[in-house]
Amino acid sequence: MNAQPTVLKATNSADFLAALPRLTGMTAPESLFVVLFDGPRTLGSARIDLPQELEKQLKSPGEEIAAWLRTVAEIALKGDAVAVVVNTDAVLSKQPVSSPHGALTGVLADVLHAAGCSVRDALAVGSDGWASFVGTNFPQLHSLDEITSSVLHDPEHELLTVDEWRAQHPERTTEDPEEIADMAAQMRAAGSKENRS
Numbered sequence: 001m002n003a004q005p006t007v008l009k010a011t012n013s014a015d016f017l018a019a020l021p022r023l024t025g026m027t028a029p030e031s032l033f034v035v036l037f038d039g040p041r042t043l044g045s046a047r048i049d050l051p052q053e054l055e056k057q058l059k060s061p062g063e064e065i066a067a068w069l070r071t072v073a074e075i076a077l078k079g080d081a082v083a084v085v086v087n088t089d090a091v092l093s094k095q096p097v098s099s100p101h102g103a104l105t106g107v108l109a110d111v112l113h114a115a116g117c118s119v120r121d122a123l124a125v126g127s128d129g130w131a132s133f134v135g136t137n138f139p140q141l142h143s144l145d146e147i148t149s150s151v152l153h154d155p156e157h158e159l160l161t162v163d164e165w166r167a168q169h170p171e172r173t174t175e176d177p178e179e180i181a182d183m184a185a186q187m188r189a190a191g192s193k194e195n196r197s
Contacts, residue, residue, distance in 0.1 A: 013121055013123060013130075013132045013142075014146040015151070015152050016121060017150075018151075018153040020035070020085060021154075022152075023035060023045050026047070029087055029088060030050050030089070031047050031049060031050060032049075032085070032108075033046070033047055033085040034046045034047075034048065034076060034082060036076070036079030037079050037082065037083070037120060039080060043078075046075055048068070048072065050086065051068050051104070055100040058100055058103055058104065069107070069111045072084070073111060073112055073115040073117065076112050076117045076119075077115060081117070081118035081119070081120050082112065082118070082120065083119070083121040083122070083123070084112070084119070084121075084123070085123045085124075086108070086123070086124040087125050088101045088124070088125070092130070092131060093141070094141050096133075096141050097139055099124075099126070102124050102133070105123065105131075106122075109122035120134070121134050122134050125144075128141070129143055129144055130142050130144065130146075130147065
């Protein structure tokens with residue numbers, strides 16, 4: 001008998017962030033999480049290192065950050081919709097859009113929209129709070145307590161570090177853009193097959 005998958009119903013951004021650790025299986029600061037959707041259901045997630053020297057790259061954008069944004073867009077387009085989460089140990093500040101990680105989240109949301117992605121949410125999570133960059137020109141800093149007080153937060157859920165996750169899933173980790181795109185396509189195919197069964 002097949003075990004039924006756990007269904008997590010997020011009704012807002014804080015719920016989604018509370019559920020994210022169970023969707024990804026890991027804790028990973030300085031990472032972007034890309035969660036693909038097929039209708040209301042998630043297909044899977046991908047984790048990508050954030051660009052190095054982020055503040056410098058945002059002030060003087062070059063090919064490195066452009067390639068990073070293209071890779072994220074290629075993955076995001078594999079689903080019907082996408083949610084992205086910029087996760088950092090840095091401070092977002094009371095005006096998240098003015099922080100490097102907030103600025104990156106806003107740029108990423110714009111790039112994904114321009115690429116034709118349906119963006120469910122674009123979130124930044126820092127050491128001092130979190131903010132959503134979808135549906136507003138002035139993202140507000142929210143308390144991390146909103147995440148931990150969500151009914152979807154599971155404080156007993158054990159998370160792997162990135163290195164532990166890679167060691168347990170060697171076939172599902174890569175730094176090659178083409179392989180990343182292939183993995184995203186496999187997530188889409190697996191989700192479609194599951195929905196047909």
